[in-house]
Amino acid sequence: MTLGIEVTADSLMNEYLGKTEKRRTLKEVFEDHNHEMAMLVGKDFSKMTLLRYQTALRHIEQFMREKYNISDIDIKKIDHLFLTDYDFFLRSVRKCSNNSAVKYIKNLNKIVKICLANGWIINDPFANFKATVKEIDRVCLTEDEIDRLEQTSFANERLQRVKDIFLFSCYTGLA
Template structure:
């Protein structure tokens, strides 16, 4: 899924210095999240063209400033492109961290490594605390989660702070529409996924439970008893099968 992405330069006239110049800031917006970065450059407010995103003038200082701003803008677009190609969790904050430090901020927690670590712990306890079937169910849930991220967001991972009610309801819809899961299977897969979310909450990585408004529940399955005629058929049927060719 393409994200809204914009880069804008603006002058903070509220911070005019004693010599009449004001700082130029770069504003980066990604899907409504906005961050600002100082360009560490100053300009006289009356020499700034807001529409053209550049300083106005023919002096060498003005030309040098505009070249610098254009180079900085290109660097932002290059970091954005690289993060998209490498399918990094992309937010204004993570882009700023990559731009300034070359790496994601330490407090960013990604979903898939947490999910994989959980499943590895289950695998290590198969035969002790868990059955092989339990491990298989969580591995299937992980696969569905990866497929959903690719289908919905064109990502292979996501910042857990981006998981909200809309994410959960979209995941529910994906399981029903794209995986053809019935209600009970859908709810059970999301129950497995919720365990990963609860791990994140317990560790303080998430403040809010994205499942708080998710209300679907397992439907009761009614199993019909065999009637007397069907029981009679089973009682009288010859279950021996010849293993020799006729």
């Protein structure tokens, strides 16, 4: 499967006559989104949200290079196979956990929704694609474990400060 530009008699004729429509690429739309998001950090978005979208873009770039040997792709070429291949890439090559892979897929979904809203693509490649977040059972410290930690004294001042900050987060619920 080649994900480059499809060459047909019509596309050649339109190119020759100068009737080409502007092709939008995934990387271009993603970069525009990230640029706009960067300007809204502190207003509408947190710095960590921007960082996640920047990381998602890097993962997609690596995926396209390694899987299809391309640096970018026309957004009209994104289909269900592309999504399943990307999901597999995240889980196998990038070694993402289920929930991390789902978050990166959701980042891509937002970019696809921008393309749909602007009429740049007609069909939603995510229409039959399912990605579900799994509930994670987090183990909490018992009161006895917290008490023992509180009674522990460290000779290293840095470790003592880390302990104090950790205990403060335990008692206040702050991350």
